[in-house]
Amino acid sequence: xxxxxxxxxxxxxxxxxxxxxxxxxxxxxxxxxxxxxxxxxxxxxxxxxxxxxxxxxxxxxxxxxxxxxxxxxxxxxxxxxxxxxxxxxxxxxxxxxxxxxxxxxxxxxxxxxxxxxxxxxxxxxxxxxxxxxxxxxxxxxxxxxxxxxxxxxxxxxxxxxxxxxxxxxxxxxxxxxxxxxxxxxxxxxxxxxxxxxxxxxxxxxxxxxxxxxxxxxxxxxxxxxxxxxxxxxxxxxxxxxxxxxxxxxxxxxxxxxxxxxxxxxxxxxxxxxxxxxxxxxxxxxxxxxxxxxxxxxxxxxxxxxxxxxxxxxxxxxxxxxxxxxxxxxxxxxxxxxxxxxxxxxxxxxxxxxxxxxxxxxxxxxxxxxxxxxxxxxxxxxxxxxxxxxxxxxxxxxxxxxxxxxxxxxxxxxxxxxxxxxxxxxxxxxxxxxxxxxxxxxxxxxxxxxxxxxxxxxxxxxxxxxxxxxxxxxxxxxxxxxxxxxxxxxxxxxxxxxxxxxxxxxxxxxxxxxxxxxxxxxxxxxxxxxxxxxxxxxxxxxxxxxxxxxxxxxxxxxxxxxxxxxxxxxxxxxxxxxxxxxxxxxxxxxx
RNA sequence: GGUCGCAUAGCUCAGCUGGAUAGAGCACCUGCCUUCUAAGCAGGCGGUCCUAGGUUCGAAUCCUAGUGCGAUCACCA
Numbered sequence: 001x002x003x004x005x006x007x008x009x010x011x012x013x014x015x016x017x018x019x020x021x022x023x024x025x026x027x028x029x030x031x032x033x034x035x036x037x038x039x040x041x042x043x044x045x046x047x048x049x050x051x052x053x054x055x056x057x058x059x060x061x062x063x064x065x066x067x068x069x070x071x072x073x074x075x076x077x078x079x080x081x082x083x084x085x086x087x088x089x090x091x092x093x094x095x096x097x098x099x100x101x102x103x104x105x106x107x108x109x110x111x112x113x114x115x116x117x118x119x120x121x122x123x124x125x126x127x128x129x130x131x132x133x134x135x136x137x138x139x140x141x142x143x144x145x146x147x148x149x150x151x152x153x154x155x156x157x158x159x160x161x162x163x164x165x166x167x168x169x170x171x172x173x174x175x176x177x178x179x180x181x182x183x184x185x186x187x188x189x190x191x192x193x194x195x196x197x198x199x200x201x202x203x204x205x206x207x208x209x210x211x212x213x214x215x216x217x218x219x220x221x222x223x224x225x226x227x228x229x230x231x232x233x234x235x236x237x238x239x240x241x242x243x244x245x246x247x248x249x250x251x252x253x254x255x256x257x258x259x260x261x262x263x264x265x266x267x268x269x270x271x272x273x274x275x276x277x278x279x280x281x282x283x284x285x286x287x288x289x290x291x292x293x294x295x296x297x298x299x300x301x302x303x304x305x306x307x308x309x310x311x312x313x314x315x316x317x318x319x320x321x322x323x324x325x326x327x328x329x330x331x332x333x334x335x336x337x338x339x340x341x342x343x344x345x346x347x348x349x350x351x352x353x354x355x356x357x358x359x360x361x362x363x364x365x366x367x368x369x370x371x372x373x374x375x376x377x378x379x380x381x382x383x384x385x386x387x388x389x390x391x392x393x394x395x396x397x398x399x400x401x402x403x404x405x406x407x408x409x410x411x412x413x414x415x416x417x418x419x420x421x422x423x424x425x426x427x428x429x430x431x432x433x434x435x436x437x438x439x440x441x442x443x444x445x446x447x448x449x450x451x452x453x454x455x456x457x458x459x460x461x462x463x464x465x466x467x468x469x470x471x472x473x474x475x476x477x478x479x480x481x482x483x484x485x486x487x488x489x490x491x492x493x494x495x496x497x498x499x500x501x502x503x504x505x506x507x508x509x510x511x512x513x514x515x516x517x518x519x520x521x522x523x524x525x526x527x528x529x530x531x532x533x534x535x536x537x538x539x540x541x542x543x544x545x546x547x548x549x550x551x552x553x554x555x556x557x558x559x560x561x562x563x564x565x566x567x568x569x570x571x572x573x574x575x576x577x578x579x580x581x582x583x584x585x586x587x588x589x590x
Numbered sequence: 591g592g593u594c595g596c597a598u599a600g601c602u603c604a605g606c607u608g609g610a611u612a613g614a615g616c617a618c619c620u621g622c623c624u625u626c627u628a629a630g631c632a633g634g635c636g637g638u639c640c641u642a643g644g645u646u647c648g649a650a651u652c653c654u655a656g657u658g659c660g661a662u663c664a665c666c667a
Contacts, residue, residue, distance in 0.1 A: 027607095040610090044648070054647090121667095323665080357662085383595085440629090451604090457660070459602090475629060482630085486626055522606070534603090544631070547626080
């Protein structure tokens with residue numbers, strides 16, 4: 001039983017004994033630094049069942065605890081706050097319990113239901129950008145956090161491989177490409193296809209301008225531009241299975257997938273399974289027909305199929321066009337069902353998608369419930385805020401995007417500049433240096449994005465580079481590296497320490513360490529890597545303060561030295577584990 | 591217009607189910623490298639927690655209204 005649970009029981013029995021009253025719960029908080037004590041009981045809520053002066057009640061409860069609980073060695077009362085001092089032995093004992101535990105913080109997998117996390121849903125007509133990076137980092141981290149909290153997790157993505165967007169790139173390539181390929185151009189496939197998407201847009205705009213000049217209204221021109229009509233025709237051909245179009249579609253999508261794979265690999269994320277909308281939209285259609293039979297949906301005169309959600313406070317939603325073709329919703333219905341078919345142990349799903357789609361997912365979940373799937377109760381939209389630039393939204397067509405690959409490279413080269421300046425890596429090989437710069441650069445980027453609450457939007461200014469000092473990834477990596485340095489030098493056998501007087505800084509570190517498992521559970525419940533990031537930062541701050549104020553290798557006794565080395569090692573494990581569920585690597589040196 | 595989200599120091603962000611004098615980092619200012627890596631430590635400066643009401647012993651936190659910003663309400667995805 002942990003300290004707080006134990007104290008809760010004791011406080012309850014104190015109230016019972018002293019005042020013959022029943023307490024529902026006890027409110028605890030960490031004791032503020034300016035007061036003596038380790039944990040604080042808030043007396044005010046007790047006034048509901050015990051009448052009296054909170055300071056006096058605090059005194060009495062405090063005395064009771066001191067008399068009856070071994071680990072309570074003292075107390076003081078400030079206003080309605082009972083500050084309890086805990087004996088060092090408790091913390092030493094706790095530490096001995098977790099000493100050397102490499103997996104500290106991680107829970108065992110329990111239950112037989114798995115969660116599927118979707119965390120990427122790219123269109124195949126353009127490369128990944130900073131917005132995708134946030135999406136991917138968030139989802140990957142939430143997957144790892146869920147695993148660490150004891151859940152079985154499948155990671156997946158949905159690739160939006162069909163539709164007018166890819167036809168535009170295909171058409172532009174046909175027209176202007178002259179057979180260009182990633183190999184011939186020396187370009188990543190996604191970049192190449194993205195270029196043709198931009199080329200399409202240029203040609204399209206030119207045609208609109210021409211039409212407007214010849215007297216057509218702008219609205220009309222946007223609808224009539226020949227190149228657009230041709231792209232639409234191409235989409236129809238694709239849906240009709242036209243061999244030539246399908247072959248081109250396969251070829252260009254293949255280029256894009258290769259490019260995506262490279263980027264994912266650079267970022268360091270992976271998927272257990274990929275889904276393609278071209279595979280799942282048909283299943284969606286089947287279930288629309290099914291829903292039509294069961295009365296969940298209804299058909300309008302023009303043949304389009306709708307779901308009436310007005311009773312749920314929402315609007316009517318189209319699930320199938322009048323010409324019988326699928327809409328976004330159709331595909332998502334199909335994809336969800338397909339996933340459960342493929343993985344019957346999945347009991348819930350998490351969709352990592354931007355908050356611009358809040359409404360869409362509200363509707364999707366409701367429709368799946370109406371269709372009667374029991375797992376539809378356990379769907380969660382992990383909705384995150386957009387990443388905006390000072391100039392506003394990122395737009396691929398207008399070239400105002402921060403490209404994912406470029407950004408990762410820039411981060412590494414910033415890390416290189418800083419490292420070179422500090423000059424601590426003289427004896428490193430070029431290859432090792434390069435590896436390290438990548439670790440640090442990516443660490444900075446990932447931490448920068450993950451430390452903020454997912455639902456808040458991020459304003460990213462490319463001119464102001466991401467920090468490497470203070471509350472940053474590299475700061476935490478640096479602390480880890482210093483710990484490893486100590487461990488390399490320590491040459492200490494495993495010493496068991498039962499009785500030792502703790503230095504204040506040591507106690508603070510142990511307290512912080514003790515919270516880790518709970519923080520993971522919290523982060524899992526709230527789907528928030530930010531909680532992990534902030535926790536890690538606090539832990540590292542405590543450790544650094546300890547490190548700078550207390551000599552570890554120069555401790556007065558072998559016993560103390562051994563204890564401090566072991567404590568440092570455990571902080572190292574916690575940092576490494578915390579960062580691993582953020583998807584960030586830690587270096588042995590830096 | 592309806593709905594949803596956000597608003598805390600000059601900037602970037604914490605603040606858990608309501609609890610003590612609202613915390614960090616960056617920036618600015620002071621100290622600390624002859625001792626385990628100074629990407630660090632110790633300290634200083636800096637706040638109308640958007641506004642107004644309400645609930646409560648107690649509100650940055652909960653409720654109501656308003657303001658500002660963003661998103662969304664397509665036979666687009």
